[in-house]
Amino acid sequence: MKDPIVHSESPVLLVGGGETHPNALISALSAFSPVIAADGGADAILQCGHVPDAVIGDLDSLSAEARAAIPGPAIHRIAEQDSTDFDKCLRNIVAPLVVAHGFLGRRLDHQLAAMSVLVRRPDRRCLLVGAQDVVALAPPRLRLDLPQNSRLSLFPLAQVAGRSAGLRWPIDGLTFHPDGVIGTSNAVTGPVSLEFEKPGMIVILPIAAEPVFRTALLTAPATWPARA
Structure with a gap:
């Protein structure tokens, strides 16, 4: 390489x-x-x-x-x-x-x-x-400590499923796809936990969340492997 x-x-x-x-x-x-x-x-x-x-x-x-x-x-x-x-x-x-x-x-x-x-x-x-926004690809696991009712949007760029805590509308049991289920305009109800089975989910937060998002990405415990 x-x-x-x-x-x-x-x-x-x-x-x-x-x-x-x-x-x-x-x-x-x-x-x-x-x-x-x-x-x-x-x-x-x-x-x-x-x-x-x-x-x-x-x-x-x-x-x-x-x-x-x-x-x-x-x-x-x-x-x-x-x-x-x-x-x-x-x-x-x-x-x-x-x-x-x-x-x-x-x-x-x-x-x-x-x-x-x-x-x-x-x-x-x-x-x-x-x-207005900050955007990143979700790592395998992501933890975010955001104010109540903060906007949190999820947009899939591939078919992907995951689990969540701390969202008004949980994502457990859903299969996301660009031409199917998407997750825009969700809202924070408490400490947020997101887990995904594979890369493909874009996380979109308000610009005020940039420091929290940056820290969460830096401290996320796992990363995706490089694609062949």
Whole structure:
């Protein structure tokens, strides 16, 4: 297997070229290191006064100004066009968690593509952060301590079943599928416990839950194996 481009013992920040929110991004840039750009996400990082530690992608949206401002060895071009820049980044980052800004919002097709990558790379834990929501692939077991009545949505990107505690509408005994049963707009009634039999379930929480979600992903006791 090819060595990863980025290997970190701590969570990393990944910034894409989609919609980002300056205050949230500035806060994230101060909180995480290393900082990785997915292609044109480098421009957003530079506009916040930081230089990315690495840029990964096909480089079709990296501006000339950004290219000039970033040391050459930090720029990693992956020319193939069979995967998105987000996929190129995620498969080349080994870290306990990738916190990703700039992949939710603005274009629905880009959001759907990013969520597809989460399912395709179940061994890489990643939290997508947007203006209104935070999104991640559910690990085998997830514990969340959220306020009563918090919104918790589950959306399957494959056929998957699981168990729950702490939800107004339990999921036990249900088989979820994108064109069948889904679990959007559930609500928290107490400490949440989720278990799933295989990867495929996307968990969507309000942006206010981002710190809790991030901690829960970092401390979840098991992970999915990489897909062949």
